Amino acid sequence: MCFIYFILFLILSTSLLVLSLFFYILNMIYIIEFYLFTLNSSNIEFVILLDWMSLMFMSFVLYISSMVIYYSEEYMEGDLFKDRFILLVIMFVFSMMMLIISPNLISILLGWDGLGLVSYCLVIYYQNIKSFNAGMLTALSNRIGDVALLMSIAWMLNYGSWNFIFYLELMKSDFIMELISFLVVLAALTKSAQIPFSSWLPAAMAAPTPVSALVHSSTLVTAGVYLLIRFNFAFTDFLLFMLIFISSMTMFMSGLGANFEFDLKKIIALSTLSQLGLMMSILALGNYDLAFFHLLMHALFKALLFMCAGNVIHNLGNCQDIRYMGGLVKHLPLTCCYLNICNFSLCGLPFMSGFYSKDLIVEMMSMNYVNIYIYMIYFLSIGLTVSYSFRLTYYSLSGDFNHFSFNSIQESGFIMLKGMSGLILFAVFSGSLFSWVMFSAPFFICLSMFMKMMVLMFIFMGVWLGYELSKYQISYSLISMKYLSIVSFLGFMWNMPYLSTLGMNFYPLILGKKYVTIFDLGWFEYYGGLNLFKYVKNLTIIQFMSVNHLKIYLLLLIFWLMFLLMI
Known part of the structure; x- marks a missing residue:
C-alpha cells in the first residue's frame, strides 16, 4: 500500500x-x-x-x-x-x-x-x-x-x-x-x-x-506562512510592523530555547519555529518571494533532518535524549552523514541549499532601512541557529557512546535509508537550482565588505557558542535557585507552555475555588443572601411569635388572665 x-x-x-x-x-x-x-x-x-x-x-x-x-x-x-x-x-x-x-x-x-x-x-x-x-x-x-x-x-x-x-x-x-x-x-x-501560540509546536512532537x-x-x-504570502498585498504598514515584531521575537525565543533542550525531536521542532519566524519577518519587510523561496528550501532539508532523527531514535530503542547518544558516526555512518549535511544547510553554510535563501534574506534585510533591534535580532538568531545545530552534532555524533553497552545499532533499515536518500540531493543542490529558476532577474545587493562577512562571522561565533554550551551539563543540585529559574525560563520557551496550559485551566480553577470559599461560603454569605433574609424575617413580630408556639401561647394566656384580674 x-x-x-x-x-x-x-x-x-x-x-x-x-x-x-x-x-x-x-x-x-x-x-x-x-x-x-x-x-x-x-x-x-x-x-x-x-x-x-x-x-x-x-x-x-x-x-x-x-x-x-x-x-x-x-x-x-x-x-x-x-x-x-x-x-x-x-x-x-x-x-x-x-x-x-x-x-x-x-x-x-x-x-x-x-x-x-x-x-x-x-x-x-x-x-x-x-x-x-x-x-x-x-x-x-x-x-x-x-x-x-x-x-x-x-x-x-x-x-x-x-x-x-x-x-x-x-x-x-x-x-x-x-x-x-x-x-x-x-x-x-x-x-x-x-508568539504567544508557540507552545503547541514542540508538544506536537x-x-x-x-x-x-x-x-x-x-x-x-507552513500553511500560515503560505496564507500570508497570498494575502501580503492587502497588509497595512501597522500590521506589517506588528508582524515583524512578533515573528522576530519568536525567532529569537526558539533559538534560545533549543540551546537548553535535551530532547532530539524538540530541538529540531524549535529550529522549525525559528525558521518560521525568519520567513514571517522577511515577509513583513516586504519580500514575499524570498519568504516563499526559504519556505521551499527549508521544507526539503527539515524533512530529511526529521527522518535522520527518526532513524537514530528507531535504532536507540525509542530513546530521544541526546545525552544518551554519542559516537553514533561509528554505528550509523550514512544517517550521520545526512544529518550533518542537513545541519550545515540549516546553518546557512555557503553553497548548501539553506545558504541561498538564508543569506539572501539577511542581506536583503541589511539593505533595508531597519532599526537596530531588527538588525541585531536577525544576526543573533543566525548565531543561535548555528549554536544549537553544532551542539546537536557534538552530542550525538562525537565522543563516547553513552547508551546501553548491550545494543544492536546498525544501518539495516534499507527502506528508511532509500526514503532519506531521495531527499539528500535536494538538500544540497536545490538552493542554487531554484534560485536560478525562481528569480529571473538577480538581486543586486551592494554592501560593504564588513557587512558581507557578518553572516559568516556569526556562523563561526555560533559554532563556538554551541561548543561551549555542549560542554556545560546542567546539574540542578549544584546551582542556586536564582540561576535555575533563569535557565528554566530560557529553556522553557519563556514559560509559554505554562501560560497556555496551566495558565488557561489550572489557575482560573484555583481562582474559582478561592471565590467560592471567600464569597459564596464566607463573608458574602453572612452579610448577604440567606443571612439577610433570616434577619429581615425575624424583624416582624408575627414571625417572632410563630417561632416557639406553645411558649408564646402560654405567655399570652398569662397576660390575658392578668388583664382580666386587673379589671
Whole structure:
C-alpha cells in the first residue's frame, strides 16, 4: 500500500513541477470555477487557482510526502494499524492541497480545518497521556485561528464574494479589508505557532516521527506562512510592523530555547519555529518571494533532518535524549552523514541549499532601512541557529557512546535509508537550482565588505557558542535557585507552555475555588443572601411569635388572665 502511494505521489510531483515551470515562463494564471448548485439566485461554485507558486508548492509537498510514506513502510513496521496511519497521512496531504489551490476563503477553511483535525488524530496516534495532552493543546491553539478565519469569512460578505484574490490590492485602504487582514494574520500566527501560540509546536512532537517530518517541514506549520504570502498585498504598514515584531521575537525565543533542550525531536521542532519566524519577518519587510523561496528550501532539508532523527531514535530503542547518544558516526555512518549535511544547510553554510535563501534574506534585510533591534535580532538568531545545530552534532555524533553497552545499532533499515536518500540531493543542490529558476532577474545587493562577512562571522561565533554550551551539563543540585529559574525560563520557551496550559485551566480553577470559599461560603454569605433574609424575617413580630408556639401561647394566656384580674 505504501509503495503504491509513493509511486503515485512521485509521478504527480514531477508533473506538477514541470507544469509550474511552464506557468512561470509564460507568466500564466488559471482560475477554474466549478458550478455546484444555485441557492436563492446565488451561484455556489468551487474555485481553483493555478499559478506557478501553487503548482510548485504542491509539487514539493507531494515529493516530501512520497518520501515520508516510503520511509513509514519500515518505521511503522510493527504497528497494527499501519494502513490507518498511511490513510491519515494522505488525508493530511489532501487537506494541504485544498489550502494551496484555493483563492476562496470557504475552500481555504475546508483545508485549514482538515489540517487541524487530521493533525489532532496524528498527534494522539500513540494514545498515551502525553499524546492526549499534546493533541488537545494543538487542537485548541489552532481553533483560535479557525475562529478568526470564520470571522473573516463573515466580513467578506460585504464584498459579495469570498474570492479574496480579486479584492486584495483594490480594497487595501478599506476598513473592512484591514479587519479581514488582521483576522487572517491572527489565523496565520496560530497555525505557524508564533508568539504567544508557540507552545503547541514542540508538544506536537508526541506524534510518530514520519508525521513530524511531514508536519514540520511542508504542511501544517507552513500553511500560515503560505496564507500570508497570498494575502501580503492587502497588509497595512501597522500590521506589517506588528508582524515583524512578533515573528522576530519568536525567532529569537526558539533559538534560545533549543540551546537548553535535551530532547532530539524538540530541538529540531524549535529550529522549525525559528525558521518560521525568519520567513514571517522577511515577509513583513516586504519580500514575499524570498519568504516563499526559504519556505521551499527549508521544507526539503527539515524533512530529511526529521527522518535522520527518526532513524537514530528507531535504532536507540525509542530513546530521544541526546545525552544518551554519542559516537553514533561509528554505528550509523550514512544517517550521520545526512544529518550533518542537513545541519550545515540549516546553518546557512555557503553553497548548501539553506545558504541561498538564508543569506539572501539577511542581506536583503541589511539593505533595508531597519532599526537596530531588527538588525541585531536577525544576526543573533543566525548565531543561535548555528549554536544549537553544532551542539546537536557534538552530542550525538562525537565522543563516547553513552547508551546501553548491550545494543544492536546498525544501518539495516534499507527502506528508511532509500526514503532519506531521495531527499539528500535536494538538500544540497536545490538552493542554487531554484534560485536560478525562481528569480529571473538577480538581486543586486551592494554592501560593504564588513557587512558581507557578518553572516559568516556569526556562523563561526555560533559554532563556538554551541561548543561551549555542549560542554556545560546542567546539574540542578549544584546551582542556586536564582540561576535555575533563569535557565528554566530560557529553556522553557519563556514559560509559554505554562501560560497556555496551566495558565488557561489550572489557575482560573484555583481562582474559582478561592471565590467560592471567600464569597459564596464566607463573608458574602453572612452579610448577604440567606443571612439577610433570616434577619429581615425575624424583624416582624408575627414571625417572632410563630417561632416557639406553645411558649408564646402560654405567655399570652398569662397576660390575658392578668388583664382580666386587673379589671
